[in-house]
Amino acid sequence: MSKAVVLLSGGMDSSTVLALALSQGFRCFALGLDYGQRHRSELTAARKVSAILGAEEYRVMKIPIGTLGGSALTDEGIKLPRQGEKGIPVTYVPARNTVFLALSLAWAEILRADTIFIGVNAVDYSGYPDCRPEFVDAFQALARLATKEAVEGRPVRIEAPLVRMTKAEIIQAGLALGVDYGLTVSCYQADELGRACGYCDACGLRRAGFIAAGVDDPTRYQST
């Protein structure tokens, strides 16, 4: 069985990706990143999702990009946007997916994993530059040159299976694979119990996804 590193934030998208990778027969090593994000309950959610779906390991790496500032996700002094604001939002974290993929690449090489899965999504995404297919392709090109494994003829494959799916399609795919979205946390300011605020960007996209998919929304909200 092939091994895969799966970037797992504990949200809907990455949880669906983990289920997809497992359904394809990969032995999955889930990687959570603690970068000082305010919604730290996503790390707890990721641990649960990873155990329930059957990842072989869940590892959290602590990285210092949060201390650099520059994002509403890591700096309590920057207000979170409400739904529907235009442009690249203040929740953008500088070079986040580049850093995440770089660390995945290191771990994949050590594990001799042949695939890295990342749950980026360019359809319902929030305008983040590092969620686009061309970004994933550029990282794939880099990965073909960057490692000893690649030089020796075993470059890692970067898989972004959700990149062109809508939120509704993602939810339907995940439900078919048995993902319990009630365990996942998308909200940028979820409380310690993983309950969502209901009005941030991430909550808006998530709620719209359940409506479009025509299924019940299992999200636990702070106000209910």
Add this chain to the structure above:
Amino acid sequence: MSKAVVLLSGGMDSSTVLALALSQGFRCFALGLDYGQRHRSELTAARKVSAILGAEEYRVMKIPIGTLGGSALTDEGIKLPRQGEKGIPVTYVPARNTVFLALSLAWAEILRADTIFIGVNAVDYSGYPDCRPEFVDAFQALARLATKEAVEGRPVRIEAPLVRMTKAEIIQAGLALGVDYGLTVSCYQADELGRACGYCDACGLRRAGFIAAGVDDPTRYQST
């Protein structure tokens, strides 16, 4: 004045790069990476070099790639190679320069720095895949897509000024800019005072460089 992030390990190459960047008029922000390397005195060396040459800031980021294992530089259980062994050496650290550049990219975006300097070298290098010009070019292509700054028309430039220079040429360039190589640490197992072992790969390349450059070797060795 433009800002630059300069990856600074405290060795000869990155110290020379810092001097070059300063001589080109950049305000330099030096980045040291604590990844659990055995030769931790290089971090102390980097701090000194950075202050003496005149960087505006020296920051150390702690990153967890050392805990993954897989390299003689971070795992005391893997023996360091002696000089002249063939192939990619056991001192290769999985995806190290990809991770370093990714973190530089994040910091550069927050600082609004327009350039990242990295001291990779493909001539006298030790067979590391992530020291080649094509690796640097691939990261440059990625950086053009990865960040908000890039999307808004201000992509960062990746400069690797030493990539095609010999060790002797690097030393001559650095001496012309006033670099004190006695402060720099290249040895993979330097002691706490920064004194070199004299027989590891890195010591061999360094010593040969001074001989080829025809200048005195200011390196402090443990045995002298």
